[in-house]
Amino acid sequence: MDRDSFELDFDPEILTIKEFNKIIARDKSKGKVVAISELAYIWFFCDYSSDFVQIIDEEERALEIINSLNGLQKNWKVDNIVQSGIDKYKSLSTTITSRMLEDSRSVVDNMSKWAKNAALHLDEMIGDKPKYDISKIQAFVRDVPKMLDTLNSLEEKVLREKDSGDKHRGSQEKALFEDED
Numbered sequence: 691m692d693r694d695s696f697e698l699d700f701d702p703e704i705l706t707i708k709e710f711n712k713i714i715a716r717d718k719s720k721g722k723v724v725a726i727s728e729l730a731y732i733w734f735f736c737d738y739s740s741d742f743v744q745i746i747d748e749e750e751r752a753l754e755i756i757n758s759l760n761g762l763q764k765n766w767k768v769d770n771i772v773q774s775g776i777d778k779y780k781s782l783s784t785t786i787t788s789r790m791l792e793d794s795r796s797v798v799d800n801m802s803k804w805a806k807n808a809a810l811h812l813d814e815m816i817g818d819k820p821k822y823d824i825s826k827i828q829a830f831v832r833d834v835p836k837m838l839d840t841l842n843s844l845e846e847k848v849l850r851e852k853d854s855g856d857k858h859r860g861s862q863e864k865a866l867f868e869d870e871d
Contacts, residue, residue: 704729709778712771727761728772734759736779738788738848746799785851791844798837805830 704710710729717725734740734755735748742758745751756762768776808822815821 707778709771709774713775716771723761727759728775730759731755731762731768732772732775732779736776736783738791738845738852746795785848787844787851788848791841791848794841794844798841801830801837 705714713728714722714725717723717728719725734742735751737743742751742755745754752768756766757764805827808827811821812824812827
């Protein structure tokens with residue numbers, strides 16, 4: 691990016707990937723403001739360095755990103771071209787470690803929702819027994835620090851993979867939007 695004129699130069703690699711090139715080519719606005727915002731949306735939605743990736747629910751994450759980006763209208767929606775870009779970005783940047791992190795976040799999020807629901811209904815009974823087993827809730831609470839440590843460890847591994855100077859991580863090359871440093 692030229693910091694004086696705020697004009698963005700796209701890396702040649704991005705332009706060679708048809709899904710990203712379609713986003714850039716269709717934008718006729720001065721300075722490609724919409725394309726820049728749509729590519730930023732893809733990065734914020736998919737990349738593990740993005741703060742938005744902490745939002746597990748994808749619909750909620752999408753709304754938060756759309757509301758945060760300057761170049762997108764509030765009624766902007768992901769169309770087929772942007773969805774193709776998302777799919778391509780994910781396919782180019784997913785590793786075994788990042789997939790395990792995503793799955794683990796989802797499991798912990800679901801467990802958290804279960805525990806919250808159970809806590810709200812501790813007084814409910816089924817016959818003469820409580821609806822929720824208090825020992826399972828206690829075990830969940832006891833295991834939270836271990837689960838968080840595991841998630842943090844996985845996050846660190848994903849970021850180390852991403853930050854490594856090597857173009858390859860396992861069987862995957864670095865994602866196109868990643869800086870070379």
